[in-house]
Amino acid sequence: MLRLSSVSKNFGGLQVLQDVSMTIPGRGIFGLIGPNGAGKTTVFNLITGLLAPSAGVIEFCGEPLNGMAPHRVTRRGIARTFQNIRVFKEMTLIENVAVALGSRRQYGALSILLPTARYREAERLEVEMARDLLAKVGLAERADRLAGALSYGEQRRLEIARALATEPKLLLLDEPAAGMNSGEKQQIMDEIVKLNENGLSILIIEHDMRFIMGLCREITVLNFGSVVARGTPDEIRARAEAYLGREE
Amino acid sequence: MESLENLWATYSTLALSLGTNVLLALSIYLTLACGLLTVANAAFMGLGAYTAGLLTVQAGMPFPLALFCGALLPALVALLIGPPTLRLSGVYLAMATLAFGEVVRILILNAEGLTGGALGLNAIPQLTRWFDVALAVGLALYVLLRLARSRIGRAMTAICQDETATELMGIDVRAWAVEILAMGVLGGTGSPWGAVIGGVLITLLPELLRGLGHYRPLINGVVLIVIILYSPRGIWDLIRPIRRSTQISAAN
Numbered sequence: 001m002l003r004l005s006s007v008s009k010n011f012g013g014l015q016v017l018q019d020v021s022m023t024i025p026g027r028g029i030f031g032l033i034g035p036n037g038a039g040k041t042t043v044f045n046l047i048t049g050l051l052a053p054s055a056g057v058i059e060f061c062g063e064p065l066n067g068m069a070p071h072r073v074t075r076r077g078i079a080r081t082f083q084n085i086r087v088f089k090e091m092t093l094i095e096n097v098a099v100a101l102g103s104r105r106q107y108g109a110l111s112i113l114l115p116t117a118r119y120r121e122a123e124r125l126e127v128e129m130a131r132d133l134l135a136k137v138g139l140a141e142r143a144d145r146l147a148g149a150l151s152y153g154e155q156r157r158l159e160i161a162r163a164l165a166t167e168p169k170l171l172l173l174d175e176p177a178a179g180m181n182s183g184e185k186q187q188i189m190d191e192i193v194k195l196n197e198n199g200l201s202i203l204i205i206e207h208d209m210r211f212i213m214g215l216c217r218e219i220t221v222l223n224f225g226s227v228v229a230r231g232t233p234d235e236i237r238a239r240a241e242a243y244l245g246r247e248e
Numbered sequence: 249m250e251s252l253e254n255l256w257a258t259y260s261t262l263a264l265s266l267g268t269n270v271l272l273a274l275s276i277y278l279t280l281a282c283g284l285l286t287v288a289n290a291a292f293m294g295l296g297a298y299t300a301g302l303l304t305v306q307a308g309m310p311f312p313l314a315l316f317c318g319a320l321l322p323a324l325v326a327l328l329i330g331p332p333t334l335r336l337s338g339v340y341l342a343m344a345t346l347a348f349g350e351v352v353r354i355l356i357l358n359a360e361g362l363t364g365g366a367l368g369l370n371a372i373p374q375l376t377r378w379f380d381v382a383l384a385v386g387l388a389l390y391v392l393l394r395l396a397r398s399r400i401g402r403a404m405t406a407i408c409q410d411e412t413a414t415e416l417m418g419i420d421v422r423a424w425a426v427e428i429l430a431m432g433v434l435g436g437t438g439s440p441w442g443a444v445i446g447g448v449l450i451t452l453l454p455e456l457l458r459g460l461g462h463y464r465p466l467i468n469g470v471v472l473i474v475i476i477l478y479s480p481r482g483i484w485d486l487i488r489p490i491r492r493s494t495q496i497s498a499a500n
Contacts, residue, residue: 048416074418086413088406098399099406100417113394126399166418 001026001201002047002078002170007056009042009225016042017225020056024170029192029202031212031233034222040205041083043222044172048080049073060170079168081159083175083205089148093139093158096147097130100165133161137191153184160191171195173204177211189215213237260378262455267381270447274388277443281396283408285338288345291352292322298356301369311375334422337411385444392440 002024009017017039024030032040045051047058049070058065065073088096134143137157142150147158156176163171176192177185185208192215196202206212212219213233221229221236229239256263272293279286300318303309309317333344356363363369395401406414407421415421453471457464 050412050416069420070412070415071418071420074416080416082413086410088409088413090409091402091405095402095405099402099414099419113391115394123399162417 001061002203003057003059004043004047005057005059007043007046007053007058009039009046009051010054015225017046017053020222020225020227022220022227022230024201024203027196027199027201028217029196029204029215031216031219032203032205032222033207033209033212033219033236034228038222039225040222041174044080044174044205047073047172048078074166074168077167077169078172079163079166079170080172081156081163081174081176083178085152085155085159087147087150087155087158087162089146091147093134093143093145093147093150093161094127094130096158097133097162097165098126100162101126101129130165133164134158136164137161138187153180153188156180157188157191164195168200170201170203173202173206175205175207177206177208185211262451263378264376264381266448266451267378267385269451270385270444271381271388273443273447273450274385274392274440277440278392281408282404283411284334285342286345287342288348288352291345291349292326294356295322295325295352298363298369301372302362304375305369305372315380331422389440389444396440 004020004022007017007020008015020039020043022032032043034040042051046053047060047065049065049068049072052067060073060076060078063076065076068076088099091099131140131143134140137160139150139154139157139161142154147155150158156178160171160173160176173192176188180188189211192202192204204212204215213236216233219229219231219233219236220227229236231239272289275289275293279289296318299321300314303314303317304311307314329348333341333348336344357365359365395404403414403419406417406419411421453468454464457467460467
């Protein structure tokens with residue numbers, strides 16, 4: 001599904017990633033771990049088109065993604081959340097999700113000026129779809145609030161709902177459990193499992209080892225910009241503890 | 249009735265410039281609402297004004313047609329310069345558009361044969377009546393308010409709040425920006441109403457403060473600084489929370 005072949009990235013003289021290869025063969029939950037500064041988020045930025053690789057090839061469903069603009073990558077079916085939450089704080093939850101639904105045009109620009117029945121129907125449908133997605137992540141009753149008024153954990157869930165609105169095949173989650181209490185963590189783990197059961201592939205960056213070990217089918221370990229290990233959770237656990245970072 | 253006519257005779261110019269400035273403010277609202285700091289809006293307005301004026305004086309074109317061309321030409325120019333300049337963002341975009349404004353100004357000043365240079369265009373018949381201006385303001389407001397409530401408005405707000413996140417929602421931010429710049433030419437941030445308040449105030453303020461004589465520019469400046477300091481997102485932002493809370497309590 002997703003294949004990174006010998007991908008490198010430098011910023012000037014600083015080599016952030018060197019010769020990183022990894023594959024997401026098909027449906028499943030996959031993990032990307034490593035200490036801070038190992039280049040995990042850079043991998044996400046390369047996949048989503050925010051950065052262009054200095055060398056190497058990124059392929060998604062057999063097509064190269066290199067140099068493709070972020071909005072096109074999203075339309076191909078890759079969605080993501082952010083380590084430092086980036087919801088639209090001054091918009092309501094419905095509006096946040098509706099923005100992501102909007103990339104599929106259902107009506108022309110003219111009907112915005114002269115609202116036709118079809119336009120109203122499309123708008124109504126959009127709000128309904130947004131509500132459904134919010135319900136999926138357990139935010140239905142807060143749909144009309146401003147996103148900035150949500151708690152940290154809730155904003156992370158809103159980001160997931162917003163990502164789902166783009167109808168992805170592959171979802172990239174950047175530290176989905178950061179800053180959450182154990183109850184919230186369990187809740188988000190259940191949600192991730194459910195999303196995967198519904199046919200979505202998921203790649204997770206996370207520092208919480210119990211979280212990542214409990215969810216993932218395969219884990220890639222990154223250190224100083226290179227892949228140092230790859231395997232099932234058990235295999236990874238058996239290898240040097242040093243690669244795993246801090247246990248919580 | 250007569251006193252009313254006198255009042256109109258005295259203040260008609262003010263009323264017309266009130267309307268035109270509201271239009272200019274609305275065009276700035278549109279670009280700012282997208283998070284684009286462009287300062288070429290006045291230059292586009294000037295291009296339009298010269299186009300309409302020249303077509304009337306030199307070509308004797310009928311008024312509505314001249315007006316239409318006056319809107320069309322700057323829109324075309326915007327479509328032309330939009331794609332390259334909108335690769336820039338933030339202060340760099342402001343600088344590029346500032347340069348564009350200067351180019352327009354210098355061109356107009358030096359094309360004396362066509363534009364009259366520094367002396368300006370003279371003897372333009374005053375064909376614009378108050379209801380033309382009112383109609384234009386009404387139309388621009390209607391379009392902008394409809395836009396703000398639509399998907400396009402949502403995308404604009406999202407771009408303004410976080411351009412990168414918006415791109416990753418599958419929205420082609422640059423294509424939007426070009427469209428918006430072209431639209432902005434035809435036309436406080438956060439709401440079109442804010443722009444209306446701004447346009448009215450900036451036109452009225454010097455008139456209202458006329459009694460202050462030499463101190464007028466001073467007070468004018470103080471008013472602006474107070475607004476920037478205490479309500480950086482404009483006067484409308486002071487009114488809006490009240491509206492929002494009443495809407496919410498009404499909804500409950």
